[in-house]
Amino acid sequence: MAVDPCAKCEEVLQPYLDRELSDAEMMEAEAHLELCSYCRKRYRFEVNLRRYVRQAAAEEMPPQLKEKLSALRTPLL
Numbered sequence: 001m002a003v004d005p006c007a008k009c010e011e012v013l014q015p016y017l018d019r020e021l022s023d024a025e026m027m028e029a030e031a032h033l034e035l036c037s038y039c040r041k042r043y044r045f046e047v048n049l050r051r052y053v054r055q056a057a058a059e060e061m062p063p064q065l066k067e068k069l070s071a072l073r074t075p076l077l
């Protein structure tokens with residue numbers, strides 16, 4: 001039985017963003033993101049989320065941003 005490429009993509013998403021993957025795994029993930037708008041959307045969401053989290057860590061998070069963040073998060077839960 002073939003591995004679902006989207007399940008695989010989800011599995012490597014975090015290490016991908018942390019740049020913990022091997023070159024081969026990185027290329028595989030990128031190739032899939034090219035083809036799959038669903039994973040691309042998820043990937044972009046994670047990138048934005050990480051940016052917000054980094055900002056929040058650097059400074060006090062304004063209440064509007066917190067709201068925006070939870071609004072972004074809702075569809076995935």
Ligand SMILES: [Zn+2]
Binds near residue numbers: 005036038
């Ligand atoms: Zn996918």
